Amino acid sequence: MHLLLPGPTPIPEAVQKALIGAMSDHRGTDFGRVQAQVLDGLSTLFKTPSAQHVALMPSSGTGGLEAAVQNLFGPGDTVLVVEGGLFGQRFGEIAQAHQLQVDRLQIPWGQAFSTQAILDRVRSASYQGVLVTHNETSTGVLNPVEDLADQLQQLDRSPLLVVDSISGVPSIPLTVDHGIDTIIAASQKGFMCPPGLALAALSQRARETVLQNRPGRFYFDFRPYLMGRLPYTPAISLWYGLHAALALLFEEGAESRLQRHIRLRNMVRAFAQAGGFPPLVDDAAASPTVTALRVPADVNPHDLRRRLVAQGLQIAGGVGAWHDQVIRIGHVGAVDVGDLWAGLGLLAPHMPHPNQALAAAAAAMDKSGGDN
Numbered sequence: 416m417h418l419l420l421p422g423p424t425p426i427p428e429a430v431q432k433a434l435i436g437a438m439s440d441h442r443g444t445d446f447g448r449v450q451a452q453v454l455d456g457l458s459t460l461f462k463t464p465s466a467q468h469v470a471l472m473p474s475s476g477t478g479g480l481e482a483a484v485q486n487l488f489g490p491g492d493t494v495l496v497v498e499g500g501l502f503g504q505r506f507g508e509i510a511q512a513h514q515l516q517v518d519r520l521q522i523p524w525g526q527a528f529s530t531q532a533i534l535d536r537v538r539s540a541s542y543q544g545v546l547v548t549h550n551e552t553s554t555g556v557l558n559p560v561e562d563l564a565d566q567l568q569q570l571d572r573s574p575l576l577v578v579d580s581i582s583g584v585p586s587i588p589l590t591v592d593h594g595i596d597t598i599i600a601a602s603q604k605g606f607m608c609p610p611g612l613a614l615a616a617l618s619q620r621a622r623e624t625v626l627q628n629r630p631g632r633f634y635f636d637f638r639p640y641l642m643g644r645l646p647y648t649p650a651i652s653l654w655y656g657l658h659a660a661l662a663l664l665f666e667e668g669a670e671s672r673l674q675r676h677i678r679l680r681n682m683v684r685a686f687a688q689a690g691g692f693p694p695l696v697d698d699a700a701a702s703p704t705v706t707a708l709r710v711p712a713d714v715n716p717h718d719l720r721r722r723l724v725a726q727g728l729q730i731a732g733g734v735g736a737w738h739d740q741v742i743r744i745g746h747v748g749a750v751d752v753g754d755l756w757a758g759l760g761l762l763a764p765h766m767p768h769p770n771q772a773l774a775a776a777a778a779a780m781d782k783s784g785g786d787n
């Protein structure tokens with residue numbers, strides 16, 4: 416089965432082997448070595464001040480978002496949530512569920528946020544936090560989070576910048592040293608592992624905020640994790656898998672990894688435009704890891720996906736308002752040009768102009784160069 420989903424994503428063989436290794440005592444020396452190396456690796460990847468600025472916990476990504484809200488804020492705190500899609504909306508719902516005062520900045524689906532619009536809101540109120548989505552998986556939009564971080568740092572009193580990068584990092588590099596207070600990620604996308612681990616990478620001031628005494632957290636309390644302790648039985652196999660995945664990530668390097676994903680995105684966009692399933696997002700905001708395509712009125716995207724599964728290809732459907740008009744192609748994590756080419760070959764016959772689609776994808780593949 417070819418997997419072109421925006422998560423879960425294909426798992427490299429070295430990671431698969433690590434995942435099915437013998438079980439080990441999580442208080443023993445072998446696991447202790449892996450634990451230290453994983454936390455050091457994550458600290459290097461996210462450029463945190465130290466390994467004690469990373470919390471890695473058993474949960475899917477949503478648990479990571481909820482944990483960040485619980486650990487950084489308390490009831491009555493006011494946050495600005497930037498909502499440009501399903502996952503931005505959910506971040507707001509989580510904050511609301513924890514009794515934060517939530518102000519929302521709505522961005523039309525398919526568009527990136529404007530840093531200026533966020534700054535205007537931040538200047539007009541007193542926020543403890545700004546909650547944004549780096550890569551909005553529901554629409555395939557990449558938001559200019561680093562630009563926002565640069566601008567927020569110019570303010571006299573800047574709120575904590577908390578970023579959902581669950582479908583962004585590490586395929587799209589984003590680091591704490593860039594003025595971001597918390598980056599939340601999950602194992603099943605760019606980390607090339609199965610679902611089940613969520614992580615938060617923290618700045619110094621975010622760590623200090625977490626360490627303050629505040630009620631309302633127990634299982635997802637970051638504090639023991641930030642002291643290097645594992646208070647409950649960790650997802651041992653997933654830690655071993657992530658250990659192997661980090662070795663692959665460092666071998667490839669952040670810049671080559673980003674260029675590989677950009678190349679995949681360019682292939683998908685050229686293919687889709689020429690084939691008659693136009694991308695919904697403009698070039699400037701197009702995500703390197705997921706692309707949403709509009710299908711023609713006479714194509715039922717749900718039937719199409721069912722037929723593709725029978726032919727050996729899994730892609731994602733549209734969500735929310737885009738449920739019945741859209742398909743999404745994931746090109747995140749351990750996907751190379753060959754994997755993508757094979758998947759597009761299965762999709763092309765279902766498009767209005769299959770030959771043009773494949774010719775455009777081939778041209779985009781050649782144009783991007785490289786040997787990925």
Ligand SMILES: Cc1ncc(COP(=O)(O)O)c(C=O)c1O
Nearest residue numbers: 475476477502550552581582601
């Ligand atoms: C941007 C973003 N945020 C949050 C989530 C939710 O993560 P999970 O399904 O792992 O809980 C996802 C999952 O696709 C996502 O892409």
